[in-house]
Amino acid sequence: MKFDIKELNLLPTVKKLILLLENHIGSNELEAHKPVNGFTNGFATPEVFKGAKNIRLQGALRQYNSVFDIPPGLYETYADFSGLPGGLSNTGAFIHLRIEVGGGARKQIWLTEGYEGRLWYYTMHTDGSSYNPEGWTYLPRIQEVWAGTAKNAGDIITLNQHMTHFKTIRVWYELDDGISRICQEFESNQSFNLREFDVFNGPAGAILFEIRITRNSHTQLTVTQNKGLDLGTMKDITSNLRIRKIEGVA
Incomplete structure (x- = not known):
């Protein structure tokens, strides 16, 4: 048919x-x-x-009084509510939020500042006896921007990115033993003087070292001086202070 x-x-x-x-x-x-x-x-x-595809939802969330009232999800929004870290509350700054909830009153919030790129974390537990630290935790972003040896006047330190990306820099250096490294932190994108004492190797007492670093540009530094002073004899000696690594901290 x-x-x-x-x-x-x-x-x-x-x-x-x-x-x-x-x-x-x-x-x-x-x-x-x-x-x-x-x-x-x-x-x-x-x-x-x-949300299932980890795509942030865009739009203002000012209908919520506090960040802790916002339901779980991923958001690109403005800081138009309270409860935020770092003075962000009700500033209208651009932020990214990842909010997760679990059993009981457990909640985790990850926040990224849109312009500064700073990272924050908040965790809440089921009661006040939680073992977690209270409040917002700042998570520094640390990146190696240079490694090598810089000690002589005229040595050039070429950094691998713009120093305006960072708030501070961590300068790792060593003395003559070449084993233990020491760290000092300075404001980024500035010239600085690094000073250190050596109380073990001086013939008559402690030795004061100073290495001067001059900022040439956003990505380059120069060693302009590296001197040692024996405080026992008050005479200049050769400095064995040397910079080995620099990290940027955002």
Whole structure:
């Protein structure tokens, strides 16, 4: 027996099947998650889909009084509410939020300052006896920007990125033993003087070392002086102070 497709009127049914295929969950990012209605069978909203794909939701969240009132999710928003770290509350600064909740009253919040790039972390436990530190924790971003040996006047230190990316720099240096390294921290993108004592190797007493570093540009420094002074004899001696590594701290 032959069937006449026109007489069976299958076209509406085929169209409906195509519509269901186009809108089922997981078919594509735009059509798979339409709100359910008489024409679509999608059941995940775009917000739910973006969260599942780790895509931040963009838009102001000023309807919340505090960051602790915001539901779990990923957000790109403005600091238009309270409870934020570092003086960010109600400033309108651009921030990124990742908020997770667990059992009981457990909640973790990760915050990135959009302009500064600073990272913050907050954790809440089920009660006041939590072993976690209270309040916001600042997570410094530390990157090595130079490694080598710089000790003689005229030595050039070429950094691997702009020093305006960092708040401070950590300068790692050593004395003549070449084993133990010491660290001092300075404001980034500035000239600085590094001073150290050696109380073990001087013939008549402690030795004072000073190495002067001059900023040439955002990415270059120069050793302009490296001197030693024996405080027992008050005479200049050769300095064995040398810089071995510099880290940027954002």
